[in-house]
Amino acid sequence: MTTRRNLLYAAPLAAVAVGGAGFYTILRRMQANDYDPHALPSPLIGKRPPPFTLPGTNGQPGFSNTDLLAPPRPMLVNWFASWCGPCAQEAANLDILAQNGLTIWGIAYQDTPAATAAYLSQYGNPYARLAADASGLTAINWGVYGVPETYLIDKTGIVRWRWAGALTDQVLLGTLGPMLHQYA
Amino acid sequence: MIPELGHFALALAVAIAFAQGVIGIFAPGLRDPSAMRAAPALALSHFLAIGAAFLALIYAGVVSDFTVENVADYSSSLVPLIYRITGTWGNHDGSMILWCFILSLCGATVASFGHNLPASLRARVLGVLGLVSGGFLLFTLTVSDPFTRLWPPPLDGAGVNPILQDPGLAFHPPVLYTGYVGFSVAFAFAIAALIEGRIDAAWGRWVRPWALLSWCFLTSGIALGSWWSYYTLGWGGYWFWDPVENAALLPWLSGTALLHCAIVVEKREALKAWTVLLAITTFSFSLSGTFLVRSGILNSVHSFAAAPDQGLFILALLGLTIGGSLLLFAFRAPVLAATGMFSPLSRESALIINNIFLCSIAAVVFTGTLYPPFADLLFGIQLSVGAPFFNQTVLPLTAPLILAMAIGPLLPWKRAALRPALERIWVAALIAVVIFVVMTASTNAITALGLAGGIWVILSAITDLAERTKFLRVPLRDSLTRLTALPRAAFGAALGHAGFGVMVCGIAGMTLAAQKVIILAPGQSTTMAGYTWTLDSLHDAPGPNYAARVADVTISQNGKPFLTLHPSRRVFVNPAGVTTNDAAIHTNGFQDIYVVFAAEQNGGAELRLNRHPLAPEIWFGGLIMALGGALSLSDRRLRIGAPARAKKPERVPA
Numbered sequence: 001m002t003t004r005r006n007l008l009y010a011a012p013l014a015a016v017a018v019g020g021a022g023f024y025t026i027l028r029r030m031q032a033n034d035y036d037p038h039a040l041p042s043p044l045i046g047k048r049p050p051p052f053t054l055p056g057t058n059g060q061p062g063f064s065n066t067d068l069l070a071p072p073r074p075m076l077v078n079w080f081a082s083w084c085g086p087c088a089q090e091a092a093n094l095d096i097l098a099q100n101g102l103t104i105w106g107i108a109y110q111d112t113p114a115a116t117a118a119y120l121s122q123y124g125n126p127y128a129r130l131a132a133d134a135s136g137l138t139a140i141n142w143g144v145y146g147v148p149e150t151y152l153i154d155k156t157g158i159v160r161w162r163w164a165g166a167l168t169d170q171v172l173l174g175t176l177g178p179m180l181h182q183y184a
Numbered sequence: 185m186i187p188e189l190g191h192f193a194l195a196l197a198v199a200i201a202f203a204q205g206v207i208g209i210f211a212p213g214l215r216d217p218s219a220m221r222a223a224p225a226l227a228l229s230h231f232l233a234i235g236a237a238f239l240a241l242i243y244a245g246v247v248s249d250f251t252v253e254n255v256a257d258y259s260s261s262l263v264p265l266i267y268r269i270t271g272t273w274g275n276h277d278g279s280m281i282l283w284c285f286i287l288s289l290c291g292a293t294v295a296s297f298g299h300n301l302p303a304s305l306r307a308r309v310l311g312v313l314g315l316v317s318g319g320f321l322l323f324t325l326t327v328s329d330p331f332t333r334l335w336p337p338p339l340d341g342a343g344v345n346p347i348l349q350d351p352g353l354a355f356h357p358p359v360l361y362t363g364y365v366g367f368s369v370a371f372a373f374a375i376a377a378l379i380e381g382r383i384d385a386a387w388g389r390w391v392r393p394w395a396l397l398s399w400c401f402l403t404s405g406i407a408l409g410s411w412w413s414y415y416t417l418g419w420g421g422y423w424f425w426d427p428v429e430n431a432a433l434l435p436w437l438s439g440t441a442l443l444h445c446a447i448v449v450e451k452r453e454a455l456k457a458w459t460v461l462l463a464i465t466t467f468s469f470s471l472s473g474t475f476l477v478r479s480g481i482l483n484s485v486h487s488f489a490a491a492p493d494q495g496l497f498i499l500a501l502l503g504l505t506i507g508g509s510l511l512l513f514a515f516r517a518p519v520l521a522a523t524g525m526f527s528p529l530s531r532e533s534a535l536i537i538n539n540i541f542l543c544s545i546a547a548v549v550f551t552g553t554l555y556p557p558f559a560d561l562l563f564g565i566q567l568s569v570g571a572p573f574f575n576q577t578v579l580p581l582t583a584p585l586i587l588a589m590a591i592g593p594l595l596p597w598k599r600a601a602l603r604p605a606l607e608r609i610w611v612a613a614l615i616a617v618v619i620f621v622v623m624t625a626s627t628n629a630i631t632a633l634g635l636a637g638g639i640w641v642i643l644s645a646i647t648d649l650a651e652r653t654k655f656l657r658v659p660l661r662d663s664l665t666r667l668t669a670l671p672r673a674a675f676g677a678a679l680g681h682a683g684f685g686v687m688v689c690g691i692a693g694m695t696l697a698a699q700k701v702i703i704l705a706p707g708q709s710t711t712m713a714g715y716t717w718t719l720d721s722l723h724d725a726p727g728p729n730y731a732a733r734v735a736d737v738t739i740s741q742n743g744k745p746f747l748t749l750h751p752s753r754r755v756f757v758n759p760a761g762v763t764t765n766d767a768a769i770h771t772n773g774f775q776d777i778y779v780v781f782a783a784e785q786n787g788g789a790e791l792r793l794n795r796h797p798l799a800p801e802i803w804f805g806g807l808i809m810a811l812g813g814a815l816s817l818s819d820r821r822l823r824i825g826a827p828a829r830a831k832k833p834e835r836v837p838a
Contacts, residue, residue: 012464020507083570083572084424121701124701
């Protein structure tokens with residue numbers, strides 16, 4: 001009885017030891033450059049998106065992976081959610097991109113249609129087509145790390161680039177611009 | 185010259201801190217009274233040394249000494265004085281100095297006001313604080329040195345991030361850090377008690393004011409941060425379940441639990457090991473909150489950039505502090521036996537229930553925050569945990585907490601019956617149910633539940649005070665006499681609970697927020713939420729280091745204008761071209777009218793119009809909670825050292 005009770009007192013230590021070992025591994029992998037929580041390598045790059053069919057939201061038709069097979073020009077697929085702060089941050093940049101003729105399709109991640117509608121009316125709607133992934137299952141298949149997340153799909157329907165996080169001015173000018181040029 | 189002196193003072197502080205640690209921890213074991221007396225002196229000199237370093241860094245910022253790399257990278261001569269000062273801690277290296285300064289301030293306070301503590305306990309507490317401080321000072325000195333020189337200096341600094349040029353953010357970090365770091369004292373007391381192998385009611389009386397003080401600061405710090413993000417980021421949101429926010433919420437949850445169960449230690453000498461564990465957990469959460477964010481592991485919008493080698497150093501420090509204290513806990517906690525008893529239905533049990541719910545919420549938030557990196561590490565899946573997860577899991581745990589926190593204070597100590605408590609609270613319950621029914625009809629169930637819950641907590645706090653003064657049962661004059669005779673701690677507790685209720689009401693009200701985005705040309709107007717919103721004009725306005733474009737928006741109801749707001753867009757000179765939206769907010773205490781000037785195109789302004797019912801109550805509630813804590817702190821019973829004057833406990837050095 002006493003031993004079992006003493007083991008209980010050691011339980012917090014054991015939990016912390018396991019957690020510490022985990023953090024240590026993550027940090028070592030970050031040092032070795034094979035893990036970066038901010039710019040994760042996407043398993044989708046160089047491939048076509050996995051099969052999916054998502055319903056539309058806010059009166060727009062949804063889309064499926066077959067719609068992404070051969071876009072006329074390179075396009076973006078943007079994952080967002082109304083509850084996501086950084087999404088609101090990048091909304092203005094998405095609007096600018098859309099106004100300049102870039103096709104952006106949106107997927108609302110784990111969101112209700114009403115919340116999505118309120119969000120789009122507040123921050124603008126840059127999306128040519130809009131689907132909803134209410135369950136988040138398609139996001140798992142895509143390997144979406146978090147919202148917002150943006151995928152560049154070229155004219156052959158292949159994912160060329162993925163950005164996890166808000167599309168800031170730096171990302172637009174430094175990375176996305178050259179990528180669009182390359183795959184135009 | 186001054187930065188070199190600061191650098192030297194920092195190095196000196198490292199040496200003094202380690203001396204304080206070693207002497208403080210080992211002197212009581214050696215039964216050396218003169219060595220034990222050295223600990224407070226070392227703590228004070230430690231504070232002076234780090235204070236000098238902190239002042240030197242502020243000085244470099246104030247005079248815009250761009251030969252200091254930290255100033256060149258994060259400040260600018262164009263920035264107003266106040267932000268040249270606060271910019272000092274707006275970056276990783278500078279904030280480390282602030283953090284260590286507050287830690288040394290805690291140590292110096294224990295040293296100065298701890299005359300009533302037994303000498304051995306005081307030496308050990310200071311020793312633990314010294315060791316913790318020494319580790320983090322060493323980290324600052326070796327891998328995050330803010331005094332690094334830069335040659336040749338740039339003509340001007342890179343500037344303060346415009347988003348940080350705000351009074352709310354200027355004071356948010358010091359207040360939040362004081363909250364985080366203040367728990368180090370409770371932690372040090374816990375470790376000292378584990379070393380001594382004894383905890384008694386007196387220990388509880390010393391720990392509780394410290395826990396309460398840090399809790400007040402943490403509450404205000406979180407509220408300030410939330411308020412700041414509400415009015416500067418222009419999203420109209422107040423809580424995003426971002427890892428950094430969760431990192432501040434976790435020590436708040438466990439600290440709140442600590443605060444409540446320290447009462448049980450004080451009253452009943454029970455729950456000792458649990459209280460010690462909570463003290464360790466709270467400080468561990470504080471440390472992880474401050475530092476895990478910087479290691480870059482957690483994917484967050486507002487993390488400081490830090491290199492992975494800094495991350496490993498931090499992890500090693502965290503491992504030593506947290507692992508070491510839990511190792512000590514594993515060996516020594518079985519010694520701390522409970523002496524007091526209480527029945528399963530009593531105030532003590534109610535406090536345990538409070539602990540269970542608070543810790544469950546903490547566990548859920550903890551899991552949600554750390555699951556993404558660990559899921560990736562273990563299973564290679566990349567996923568995100570966002571607001572939907574937290575809302576769905578925290579809400580069901582908060583509802584019973586709200587139910588219980590109203591009844592708990594009405595239960596007597598040691599042995600209670602539920603019936604008398606329920607008889608006293610039926611009025612509050614009735615009003616809450618009526619509110620729920622009425623609000624469900626006009627809004628939705630979640631909002632109604634939130635409002636009813638908030639009102640229920642506020643009313644029960646009032647009921648508690650009314651009961652204590654026997655209101656309406658004895659003549660009014662007697663009630664008044666009783667009211668003035670009540671200990672301030674009783675008011676503090678009632679106020680703290682009521683503040684939480686007010687905050688819950690605010691959060692519930694915010695679910696009814698109305699918003700509209702529209703492009704208006706000057707002279708045009710639109711209607712939303714029963715108001716007519718008119719854009720009168722657009723004009724330029726100069727600022728100290730930015731040029732502003734201001735929109736004048738008049739809001740009228742039934743044709744009568746009652747309010748003109750001036751939201752603006754600021755284009756900063758330094759850093760060049762960065763634009764911020766300065767939201768214009770008008771509050772009447774029960775609702776915010778919130779207008780953002782988001783963009784200007786083709787002569788028209790893109791405006792985001794918002795009406796936020798009860799939004800001010802969120803921060804108002806936080807403020808009331810912190811005030812309740814402060815009031816309780818001013819109670820003579822709780823004031824530092826006060827109880828020991830009445831009764832000096834006999835203690836022998838272990």
